[in-house]
Amino acid sequence: MPTDHRLSDHLYSAAQVRELDARLIAAGTPGFELMQRAALATWRAVRRRWPQAGQLTVLAGHGNNAGDGYLVACLAHRAGWAVQVWQVVEPGRLRGDAAQAHAQAVAGQVPMAPWHAGASLAGVVLDALLGTGLKGEVRAPYAAVIETLNNSSLPVVAVDIPSGLCADTGSVLGQAVRAQLTVTFIGLKLGLFTGQAADQVGEVVFDCLQASASIIAAQPPAARLLAPDNLVLPARRAATAHKGQFGRVLVIGGDHGTGGATLMSAEMALRGGAGMVSLATRAEHVGAALVRLPEVMAAAVQSANQLLALAEPASVLVVGPGLGQGAWGRSLLSVAAASDKPQVWDADALNLVAQGAVRLPAQAVITPHPGEAARLLGLSTPQVQADRPAAVRALAERYGCVVVLKGSGSLVAAPNGSLAVCAHGHPAMATGGLGDVLAGLIGALLGQHVQAFDAACLGVWLHAMAGERQGAKGRGLAAADLIPTIRQLLEEIAPCRR
Known part of the structure; x- marks a missing residue:
C-alpha cells in the first residue's frame, strides 16, 4: 500500500477524529470552511495523480462526505473539466454544511442528476458516498453503486475513506470501494492501515486541514504507525x-x-x-x-x-x-x-x-x-x-x-x-x-x-x-x-x- 511520505505516525479511531473535528469548530474554524479545505486538498491530489484526465464523475451520498464531493465537483467544473455528479441520495435530505455545499454546486451550474441503474461513469470517479460513520454492512442503494464502480475499471479517488471500509478495523462492511487514491483529513484513521485496507485504499494522502497543532496534540492517538x-x-x-x-x-x-x-x-x-x-x-x-x-x-x-x-x-x-x-x-x-x-x-x-x-x-x-x-x-x-x-x-x-x-x-x-x-x-x-x-x-x-x-x-x-x-x-x-x-x-x- 503506497503512502504519502509526509504521513503522521498518529492513528485515531473514527470517534476520535469526529471529536477533533468538533474541537476545531468550537475553537473558531467553521465547519463549512473545513469542508472547503478538504475539497481543495482532494482536488489538488486528483490533479497531481491524474493531471490530464479532464473528466470527473462524482458519486454523492449523504452527510459531509457528500458535501466534500459537491465542492470538489465545483472546483473541477471551474477548472474546465467535464463534470457529472450522480446523486445517490436525494439532495433534499442533506443538512448543514453538506446542504450548503450542494447549494454552491447548484449555483455553479455543476451538472447533476439522480443516480439510476444505467448511469454512466467516466474519467476519474470520486467516491463521496459514505464516510467514517458507517455502522453495519453497506445497504441499498449504496451496495449496487459500489459494485458498479468496482466493475468500471476507472481510476477512483475516495474522500476520507473508501466507502464501506470500517475506519476503526480495516474490515470491509459487506461491500467497499476499491480506490487508487484515498485523501483523508484531520487525523489518520487506524482502519486505513490494517485488515482488508490494503486492497481498498490505494495511495494514502493526508491533509490536516490547517488544524491547530495544540488541538491535535491534546487528543492521544489510538495507535502509532511504525516509521524509521x-x-x-x-x-x-x-x-x-x-x-x-x-x-x-x-x-x-x-x-x-x-x-x-x-x-x-x-x-x-x-x-x-x-x-x-x-x-x-x-x-x-x-x-x-x-x-x-x-x-x-x-x-x-x-x-x-x-x-x-x-x-x-x-x-x-x-x-x-x-x-x-x-x-x-x-x-x-x-x-x-x-x-x-x-x-x-x-x-x-x-x-x-x-x-x-x-x-x-x-x-x-x-x-x-x-x-x-x-x-x-x-x-x-x-x-x-x-x-x-x-x-x-x-x-x-x-x-x-x-x-x-x-x-x-x-x-x-x-x-x-x-x-x-x-x-x-x-x-x-x-x-x-x-x-x-x-x-x-x-x-x-x-x-x-x-x-x-x-x-x-x-x-x-x-x-x-x-x-x-x-x-x-x-x-x-x-x-x-x-x-x-x-x-x-x-x-x-x-x-x-x-
Whole structure:
C-alpha cells in the first residue's frame, strides 16, 4: 500500500477524529470552511495523480462526505473539466454544511442528476458516498453503486475513506470501494492501515486541514504507525564490543520434518545481531545445521532434562518454530514455560497454549497469525480478522504479554494499551517460513537489550520492509531471502559502529 511520505505516525479511531473535528469548530474554524479545505486538498491530489484526465464523475451520498464531493465537483467544473455528479441520495435530505455545499454546486451550474441503474461513469470517479460513520454492512442503494464502480475499471479517488471500509478495523462492511487514491483529513484513521485496507485504499494522502497543532496534540492517538523515526534501535557498539554483550539466543524446535523452521530462526537471530546463537532440535537436524550454520551451536535434545542444560546459559529463548504438538514438543515447551528469561513464542508453542497444555511465561512476546490468534482467543479466524485491533488488544490483556498479530497491516500490542501498526509488506510474502524469520529477529533484538514492545515493533517493521524489497522482484519469494535484506536494513537505520 503506497503512502504519502509526509504521513503522521498518529492513528485515531473514527470517534476520535469526529471529536477533533468538533474541537476545531468550537475553537473558531467553521465547519463549512473545513469542508472547503478538504475539497481543495482532494482536488489538488486528483490533479497531481491524474493531471490530464479532464473528466470527473462524482458519486454523492449523504452527510459531509457528500458535501466534500459537491465542492470538489465545483472546483473541477471551474477548472474546465467535464463534470457529472450522480446523486445517490436525494439532495433534499442533506443538512448543514453538506446542504450548503450542494447549494454552491447548484449555483455553479455543476451538472447533476439522480443516480439510476444505467448511469454512466467516466474519467476519474470520486467516491463521496459514505464516510467514517458507517455502522453495519453497506445497504441499498449504496451496495449496487459500489459494485458498479468496482466493475468500471476507472481510476477512483475516495474522500476520507473508501466507502464501506470500517475506519476503526480495516474490515470491509459487506461491500467497499476499491480506490487508487484515498485523501483523508484531520487525523489518520487506524482502519486505513490494517485488515482488508490494503486492497481498498490505494495511495494514502493526508491533509490536516490547517488544524491547530495544540488541538491535535491534546487528543492521544489510538495507535502509532511504525516509521524509521519512531523505532527504538539497538545501541551502536563500541570498538571494544564483545559477543557476551549482545545476548545468547537459544532457538528451540524442529520436530521430524520441520527442521528448516528452526534453521531459519537461528540464522536470522545470528544475522540480526545476537552475540551467540544456539539451537536445540532433533538429532536428525544437527548435521544440516552444522553445514548451513557452522556459527550456531547446534545440539540434539530428546527430553526436557537435556534442554535444561542448554537453556541455563541462554539470555533469550525463541520457542516454537517447527516444534510440533507431540510429546517431544510438549516436553521442551515445559522447560521454556518455567523459565523467567525473555522469550519469543510462535507457531506450535502458541497452539499448545491454546490447548491449555502450558502457560505462557511472564516475559514473552508472542507472534500469532490470525488462525493462531483465533485459537488463543476461542474465536473463529473471520472474527479475528473482522476486528484485528480488538483481537490483538484482547490477546495482550489476556496473556499479559507483547503480541504481534501478523498479516496485512501487522499489529503490535502491549498489556499497557500501546498499539502500533505496520503499513508495509508485499503480497509476495504470502509464503511459508516468514514467521520463523520474524521470531528469530525479535529474539536477536531482545538479546541486544531492546525492550519487548520496541523489539517487536522494530522486528515487524524490518521484516515488512525487507518483504517489500524482495517482493519487488515478483512472486517466488522464499523466507530465507529476507535474512540478508533485514541485515542490510538494520545497518541502514542503526549503524553498528559508534
